[in-house]
Amino acid sequence: MENDKNKDYSVDNEQLARFAKAMGHPARITILNFLASLDSCYFGDIHNELPIAKATVSQHLKELKDAGLIQGEIETPKVKYCINRENWEKAQTYFEIFFALKKEKENCCTAP
Amino acid sequence: MENDKNKDYSVDNEQLARFAKAMGHPARITILNFLASLDSCYFGDIHNELPIAKATVSQHLKELKDAGLIQGEIETPKVKYCINRENWEKAQTYFEIFFALKKEKENCCTAP
DNA sequence: ATTATTGTTCGTAGTTTTGCGAACTACAAA
DNA sequence: TTTGTAGTTCGCAAAACTACGAACAATAAT
Numbered sequence: 001m002e003n004d005k006n007k008d009y010s011v012d013n014e015q016l017a018r019f020a021k022a023m024g025h026p027a028r029i030t031i032l033n034f035l036a037s038l039d040s041c042y043f044g045d046i047h048n049e050l051p052i053a054k055a056t057v058s059q060h061l062k063e064l065k066d067a068g069l070i071q072g073e074i075e076t077p078k079v080k081y082c083i084n085r086e087n088w089e090k091a092q093t094y095f096e097i098f099f100a101l102k103k104e105k106e107n108c109c110t111a112p
Numbered sequence: 113m114e115n116d117k118n119k120d121y122s123v124d125n126e127q128l129a130r131f132a133k134a135m136g137h138p139a140r141i142t143i144l145n146f147l148a149s150l151d152s153c154y155f156g157d158i159h160n161e162l163p164i165a166k167a168t169v170s171q172h173l174k175e176l177k178d179a180g181l182i183q184g185e186i187e188t189p190k191v192k193y194c195i196n197r198e199n200w201e202k203a204q205t206y207f208e209i210f211f212a213l214k215k216e217k218e219n220c221c222t223a224p
Numbered sequence: 225a226t227t228a229t230t231g232t233t234c235g236t237a238g239t240t241t242t243g244c245g246a247a248c249t250a251c252a253a254a
Numbered sequence: 255t256t257t258g259t260a261g262t263t264c265g266c267a268a269a270a271c272t273a274c275g276a277a278c279a280a281t282a283a284t
Contacts, residue, residue, distance in 0.1 A: 013141045021136030036213050056273050076281055077230045092211035100205035101148050106154045168243050170262055171283050
């Protein structure tokens, strides 16, 4: 606990779960995909991508913002959204580490 | 739409959301971490890792199983759980592709 | 001052999730 | 046959999620 452990291979489980939870809805995945590739980012553009009411879109955006995956900026009279790159990369790293943690033994079960 | 598109770079958003949702709880992340590294896998071992009632553990395991991330096998009188490696790798790939989708433009917002 | 535009917030409704104890199942041992 | 062991399922309650329309806020244009 004094030396080279905890370098940065340990993931904050709670934080990983928060990221995952934020990604746990198709609409939010769609929003993230949209923002991650293009980045035109106005609320209206995002709303147009989805078959749901603007109030609902706004809520999903709030959740993504709370999870730290996106950020919004007022550009009157519009609101510009985009990926929060810093946390995006953090999330990417967390998932990478999480899924990499796997090669110690063979599968212990035979498939059902 | 005829040729080299859709090679395998497109992710099923719904499936990705299902994986993410299953991972969207700290207890389930803990379970997955446990099963992914060690794979001793009995229900009781998993239960011991968590400060929650066995009924609750059982429910979390069911969700992970429904999402395809783990599998269980009866080994009377115990139940052996383990990662479903096939879907695990599928999930890994999905997240990889998802997070790789990002380098087209600079950030469009200044951080708040 | 009105009106339009762009989103957010509020109130509400229905569904799902989370968590627990208690009851139950399946098998093995005494 | 009764008792134990190992988990699952049931029934319930509280909380969180999803979605919507309506009302609201902030600014710009008429």
